[in-house]
Amino acid sequence: MSSEFKLPIIDISAFTTDSNSQAGKLETAKQIYEACRNVGFFYLIGHNVPQEIIDKVLELGYEFFHLPEEEKIKYSIANEDYARLGYQRLGENVTRYQKDWHEALDFYKPIPRTHPLVLKNLPLRGENQWPKNPPEFRVIFNEYIDYMLRLGAQVMSAIALGLGLEENFFENSINDSFWCVVMRVIGYPDLRNVADKDRVGVSCGEHTDYGCLTFLNQDKTKGALQVQTKDGNWINVDPLQGAFVVNIGDMLNVWTNDIYKSTLHRVIHRGENYRVSVPFFYEPNFDAKIEPLKPCLQIDPVKHHEPVVYGEHLLKKVSTNFEIIEL
Numbered sequence: 001m002s003s004e005f006k007l008p009i010i011d012i013s014a015f016t017t018d019s020n021s022q023a024g025k026l027e028t029a030k031q032i033y034e035a036c037r038n039v040g041f042f043y044l045i046g047h048n049v050p051q052e053i054i055d056k057v058l059e060l061g062y063e064f065f066h067l068p069e070e071e072k073i074k075y076s077i078a079n080e081d082y083a084r085l086g087y088q089r090l091g092e093n094v095t096r097y098q099k100d101w102h103e104a105l106d107f108y109k110p111i112p113r114t115h116p117l118v119l120k121n122l123p124l125r126g127e128n129q130w131p132k133n134p135p136e137f138r139v140i141f142n143e144y145i146d147y148m149l150r151l152g153a154q155v156m157s158a159i160a161l162g163l164g165l166e167e168n169f170f171e172n173s174i175n176d177s178f179w180c181v182v183m184r185v186i187g188y189p190d191l192r193n194v195a196d197k198d199r200v201g202v203s204c205g206e207h208t209d210y211g212c213l214t215f216l217n218q219d220k221t222k223g224a225l226q227v228q229t230k231d232g233n234w235i236n237v238d239p240l241q242g243a244f245v246v247n248i249g250d251m252l253n254v255w256t257n258d259i260y261k262s263t264l265h266r267v268i269h270r271g272e273n274y275r276v277s278v279p280f281f282y283e284p285n286f287d288a289k290i291e292p293l294k295p296c297l298q299i300d301p302v303k304h305h306e307p308v309v310y311g312e313h314l315l316k317k318v319s320t321n322f323e324i325i326e327l
């Protein structure tokens, strides 16, 4: 593993404050463009999300995962759609057919009864299961979601500008963002006491993320999250105080005709502490049709992707057991 490689640090404040400096915005947009082309991951500062709430959601996650098992399973995904909504025990989640060694709580945007997911009885149609304990869980996380939705739109503006498009180019594809497919709260236990060592795989298997942007809020644990660089090496992406780790997802890969990469990443937590992370997946609208964009086709005229409807892509990813039905 090459250790010298450092992720770029991008200050997004030109988009999150009302400075309205066009030169500042263009400079930031250029930096994001470079970061998305080179590695698909960057640290984000100047995001305007209060540190207090960033720390608090990690704390609440930690407290929840330390409740007794019988309390946690009250919120089991089995109560809802068996796909994403609620609590998953250690080993219940699978990436590329291998068990992941983490536990997690998943939430997503509530949808109306007329939504195709509900009408067709598909996964991701159920109700969020907010824990009653710790008591502030729901309120704080909802406040966090509001901040993250705003930030997601701001970073998408920077991405549009970086691609030579109008700032609001993506608006119609993200204005009903299907957030929180999922907002995950993940707990990675200390695995030293697992009886059968051979069965312990990676904590979260290598994968790309599905949507537009992922904002990762991780605790202070080092050496857990790893990202694959272009040359095939895995590098550690350790927490940086005050920064989110941001990576692009598959839909930006399609939009940019592979100019941006949704990069493979994984988690291998072998530390003695209990690690918590909260990835927020900023997604396109469920019915957004995503296809390679003009400025990207000017760079490489060969289309690498057919148009894809985000919701269909998502369902394919979350479930190999469901036949995908036309939406």
Ligand SMILES: O=C(O)CCC(=O)C(=O)O
Pocket: 184, 186, 204, 209, 216, 218, 225, 265, 266, 267, 277, 279
């Ligand atoms: O826990 C982490 O650091 C990353 C988790 C992740 O990549 C994911 O849930 O998609």
Ligand SMILES: [Fe+2]
Pocket: 207, 208, 209, 214, 265
């Ligand atoms: Fe991920």
